[in-house]
Amino acid sequence: MKLNSNTKIMGRNVVLVPYREYHVPRYHKWMKSEELQKLTASEPLTLEQEYEMQKSWREDDDKCTFIILDKVLFEKCNEETDAMIGDTNIFITEKGLGVGEIEILIAEESARGKKFGWEAVILMLLYGIQHINLKIFEAKISLSNNISIKMFQKLGFQEKSLSEVFQEVTLEKVVNEEWMKWLNEQTQYEIQTC
Template structure:
C-alpha cells in the first residue's frame, strides 16, 4: 500500500478505515461495529476500568464511542487480534485480545497520545502488547506523521510503565491527584529504525 502524503499541518486520522497492520504475533484492524459487543464485555471489568482510567458505559454508549473513534479527526483506534488464532479461525471476534489508539493532542506540534490495552489475560506475557504498541507507534510516525508521543499511565499499572521505559520513553510529569504518570518520546530516525528492528511490520488493505 502506498504511503499517503500527510503534512503535519494536515494530519488525517481517518486513513486507518481501510487498512490493517500486520506484525509477527498480532494484527491491528480498524475498530468497527462488529467489535463493540465484545469490547463492551471487556470494559465491565473493574481491573480494566482502573488500568485505563475508564468509566463503564452502556452498550448504546459504547456504540456511540465506536462511532466517534471512527469519525473524529483527532482519534485513531485499532483492535488487536491474536494473529495465530485469526489465521486458524478467520474470526475477528474470537481473535480479539485488546486495542490501541492515538489521540491527537497538539496538531501544530504533531504530538499524539498513545494508549494500549491487552484485555484478554490469556494473551498477556506473550509480547503481544509489546508488538501492538510498536506497530501503533510506527503507524503514527509513518502514516500520521507524528513528531512526538506521550503516554498517560495509571501509577498502579507497573507493567505498562516498565514497557514504555523499555521503549525509550521518559517521565514528563506525575499527578498524585489523578494517580498517573505522563511519559514522552521525541521521534527520531534512529528510534524509528530501532522500532522496525523489534518486529515485522507491514500495511495491508482491510476489506
C-alpha cells in the same frame, strides 16, 4: 479516524484492524471489568454509549484506534471477533506540533505476558510516525500499572510529569531517526488494505 478505516497492520504475532461495529459487543464485555476500568481510568458505559464511542473513533480526525488480534488465532478461525485480545489508540493532542497520546490494552487475560502489547504498541508507533506524521508521543499511565510503565520505559519513553491528584505518570518520547530504525528492527510491519 477515517485515515485507518480500511487499514490492516500485520505484525509477527498480532494483527491490528480498524475498530468496527461488530467488535463493540466484545469490547463492551471487556470494559465491564473493574480491573480494566481501573487500569484504563475508564468509566463503565452502556452498550449504546459504546456504539457511539466506536462511531466517534471512526469519524473523528483526532482519534486513531485499532483492535488487536492474536495472529495465530486469527489465521486459524479467520474471525476477527474470536481473535480479539485488546486495542491500541492514539489521541492527537496537538495536531500542529505532531503530538499524540498512545494507549494500549490487552484485555484478554490469556493473552497477557506474551509480548502482544509490546508488538502492538510498536506497530502503532510506526503507524503514527509514518501515516499521522507524529513527532512526539505521550503515554499517561496509572501509577499502579507498573507493567505498562516499564514497557514504555523499555521503548525509550521518559517521565515528563507526575500527577499525585490523578495518580498517573506522563511519559514522553520524541521521534528521531535512530529510534525509528530501532522500532523497525523489533518486529515485521506490513500494511494491507482491508
